[in-house]
Amino acid sequence: MRIALASDHAGYALKRFLSQHLSAAGHECVDFGAATDAQPSSYVPFAVSLSEAVAAGDPPLGIVICGTGLGISIAANKNKGIRAAVCTDEYMARMARQHNDANVLALGARVVGAGLAASIADAFLSEPFERGGRHQARVAEILDVERRNFR
DSSP: OOEEEEEEETTTHHHHHHHHHHTTOOOEEEESSSOSSSSOOSSSSHHHHHHHHHHHTTTSEEEEEEEEHHHHHHEEEETTTTTEOSSSSHHHHHHHHHHHOOEEEEEETTOOOOHHHHHHHHHHHHHHOOHHHHHHHHHHHHHHHHHOOOO
């Protein structure tokens, strides 16, 4: 599967680690920046670039990383078609996909270690959305709000 990756300077090392981990698992990683951790960089343009690609469906899923995962997830969620979820464990990642049809995983490089981040990413990427029932109805409600707010 093609997977989009983006980070700011704080998430750069974890992004590189996850890119290697995911590539070894057979995924194709598409890097939307940052290109280095040598200088402070804003997560906003990287989140926007990744979100535009994921919203268009290529790649279908993305992972964004900053210090906490919070700022970059907020920036990603400002884009139509994006449901970014900050996850700090595998259960949250599975539920984000199964129940919320999240298409972007947000991680905090200063919150989770590399091994846990890899497990969270694996859980996120392995789960499909549970179509039908109450979860699909809730995602439909979210999409209705999005349609009203993104004219």
